[in-house]
Amino acid sequence: MFYDILWTFLISFSPFGEARAGIPYGELNGLPIILVFLVGLVANLLVFPIFYKAIELANKHLWKNPLYKRTSLYLALRARAKTQSVIKKYGAWGLMVFVMIPLPVTGAYTGTIAAYIFRISYKKSLIAISIGVTISSIMVTSFMFII
Numbered sequence: 001m002f003y004d005i006l007w008t009f010l011i012s013f014s015p016f017g018e019a020r021a022g023i024p025y026g027e028l029n030g031l032p033i034i035l036v037f038l039v040g041l042v043a044n045l046l047v048f049p050i051f052y053k054a055i056e057l058a059n060k061h062l063w064k065n066p067l068y069k070r071t072s073l074y075l076a077l078r079a080r081a082k083t084q085s086v087i088k089k090y091g092a093w094g095l096m097v098f099v100m101i102p103l104p105v106t107g108a109y110t111g112t113i114a115a116y117i118f119r120i121s122y123k124k125s126l127i128a129i130s131i132g133v134t135i136s137s138i139m140v141t142s143f144m145f146i147i
Contacts, residue, residue, distance in 0.1 A: 004029045005039055012043035018107040019044040019137045027144045041137045047108035048115075048129045055116050079113035082106075087118050092128040095120060099132025102139050108132075 004026060012022025019040035026036035062068040082105060086094035099111040108129055115125035 008039045009043045012040040015109040020102050023140045037141045044133045051112045083114040092124040096128035096132040100135040102136045
């Protein structure tokens with residue numbers, strides 16, 4: 001049981017699945033749905049503050065490295081293309097809606113990059129992404145009952 005909880009947490013924290021994959025993983029491995037929801041939600045809520053600070057630190061210390069610069073510009077342009085219309089029009093509300101849609105490439109990681117690129121304040125971004133992640137986690141958990 002401990003390993004299933006740990007894997008649920010790690011999958012929910014990872015950029016490859018977030019809570020959209022972590023919650024189904026935990027539920028399909030027999031964990032109680034409330035526990036799975038809470039573990040997946042907490043892990044996914046931790047993405048924004050940790051990843052935002054990591055972006056700030058990395059840009060401060062690694063920007064002169066050509067490989068880092070090329071990779072970060074690629075990711076930034078990709079995030080900007082995916083989020084530009086919604087965020088420019090609706091700001092932090094658009095960021096929240098973008099993050100809450102439980103589809104690939106619309107989660108907390110892309111939302112964090114978009115918040116950083118569009119210079120939405122840290123506090124507004126934290127609130128918007130947290131609400132989006134919470135709604136998305138509720139939706140995924142609800143879908144697990146339907147299936």
